[in-house]
Amino acid sequence: MSEQVAGARIIDRGYQHYDGARLGLTHATRVMTWAAIKRALGIRRPFRHKILPWLLLLVSFGPAAFLLAFRVFVPAALGNNLPSYDSIYNRLTAVYLLFAGLAAPDLLCADRRERVLSLYFAAPITRLRYVASQYAGLVCLLLLMTLVPMLVLFAGNALLANSAWDYLRQHTDDLWHIMLSGALTAVYFSALAVAVASFTDRRAYATGTYVGLLLVSGVVSAILVRIVHFSGSEWLALINLVFLPVRVIRGLFDVPAEPALNPWACAGVMLGLIAVSLSLLVWRYARIRD
Amino acid sequence: MVQTTDLSKRFERVQALDGATLSVPPGCTGLLGPNGAGKSTLIKLLLGLLTPDRGEARVEGFDSTRQALAMRAIVGYMPEHESLPSDWMAQDFVRYMAELHGLPSRVAIQRASDTLFHVGLGEERYRAIGGFSTGMKQRVKLAQALVHDPRVMFLDEPTNGLDPAGRDEMLVLIDRIAHEMGINVILSSHLLADVERVADHVVILSTGRVVAQGALRALMTATPAVTVRTQDGALPLAEALRRRGYTVQIEGQELHVEYESDDVYDAIRDAAVETDAALVHLKRRVLTLEDIYLAGQDDSPPNGARDGAGRAVAAAGASGAGGQEP
Secondary structure, three states, X not given: OHHHHHHOOXXXXXXXXXXXXXXXXXXXXXXXXXXXXXXXXXOOOOOHHHHHHHHHHHHHHHHHHHHHHHHHHOHHHHOOOOOOHHHHHHHHHHHHHHHHHHHHHHHHHHHHHOOOHHHHOOOOOOHHHHHHHHHHHHHHHXXXXXXXXXXXXXXXXXXXXXXXXXXXXXXXXXXXXXXXXXXXXXXXXHHHHHHHHOOOOOHHHHHHHHHHHHHHHHHHHXXXXXXXXXXXXXXXXXXXXXXXXXXXXXXXXXXXXXXXXXXXXXXXXHHHHHHXXXXXXXXXXXXXXX | OEEEEEEEEEEOOEEEEEEEEEEEOOOEEEEEOOXXXXXXXXXXXXXXXXXXXXXXXXXXXXXXXXXXXXXXXXEEEEOOOOOOOOOOEHHHHHHHHHHHOOOOHHHHHHHHHHHHHHOOOHXXXXXXXXXXXXXXXXXXXXXXXXXXXXXXXXXXXXXXXXXXXHHHHHHHHHHHHHXXXXXXXXXXXXXXXXXXXXXXXXXXXXXXXXXXEEEHHHHHHOOOEEEXXXXXXXXXXXXXXXXXXXXXXXXXXXXXXXXOOOHHHHHHHHHHHHHOOOEEEEEEOOOOHHHHHHHHHOXXXXXXXXXXXXXXXXXXXXXXXXXXXX
């Protein structure tokens, strides 16, 4: 030991040049997307940034966890009255939209307000890749909330059925309905949230505007549907931005909804809104001069 | 290292850069000019962040417009404004910037630590940037520009907002980067002393035009004037020299005599004998960077020392890197 200490010396490595590989745009996009996911969850940030996202994430897993726990430990309590997948989606819609409304401004507004974009855009990335990675990060998190709990519930239901194989054969449709519902919900709320967040540098304004927009659309739609009566007036329900995914999900699971609108028409409107929102996002970032 | 040809950029009513033709050799180059001279616009054009209205720019052989992504992988940029995410840890942010520049994650982690040590933030690297002082933030900006081992670094007003000690430390760091680490640096500043201290070459901008460029020492020594100080009246000596065909500027007891060849010394001797003038000082004129800078900014008619400096800049620029803008 003493010989080692005697032979030890401090070496100043000085500045080391790097002559290894420089990875390309795909690597940078993956890095940005992963950073967006960590940022939205408050990872490596002060504790106050972790509270709401993790709370909402836990709530999104709540129904599936409770249902499976009840089915395992007190099966008699539920009997045959198991909540359907679409009803769980319906009840969790507020959680999804709130998560998107809180996370999107966190991903976009701070970078603009603190003028960090000038550093990012001086790196070998494009503006399109930047916004795409922030959006992808948000969609990934919402997919975690919309898909994973339902898939866990589906798997649990299959394992707890008398015959898992029979359950899978009889409910194959549910599986792809879950996939479609989860994906559409995640993409839709994320698109609306990032579009709104791209118009202000203030997180609180962005969240408030986004939630307000959804609430006002619901209120206006409800009032119009009640007071305006003409042939086809039920289509005014399409103004309700929260109702759209609910109606599509019910349509996928073949559950009637009021007003009775064609779910495919609602899905078309949702896709149109997603396209418009993302176009606005790209347009906003193309105009930024920093 | 950096070449531009007729580079121009206009923002609505403002001509930010007007036909800039540059050739910047390796080393540390100071980009001098007052606020609004076009320094930041030039850097953004070189980085490919703005598209020129006219002309082209190349950095390390890459076209700044058509090969912007490839070029940005090997350059570092330290902007003028704060531009740091306040709730990130310094280590995380510098590592993130390394990864955005294409370094693999494991290498980026190691280099982020090393670079933060190099800029003097080794012990503070796990603190949130928002709690840093201005000087520490400047160091983080420098670290993020350095972490991926760029071939060229663009530093936009790196000593802004620093106290004298912080400014001195920042200049020491920049000097090390340019002269020990072997990384080419383009340092934009309106502070002459900063540029004079670390730069090997200068480019002087005024209202969007390049008014002088070249090696700093060449600009400061290649002065086409000889300064003569007399014990008594300088006017008769000046008249005698003018009769011999020399251009002479009078500044108090000093004359600045146009230098074309060493024959001027004989002419001064003969004129002194003719006018019975007592010479107390005779020397090739040495310019300061301030002389060159002021001459570049001043488009007014010839006037005393400033005019002498102005003509000196023109000559030195022509003998330097690429000559002077028309």
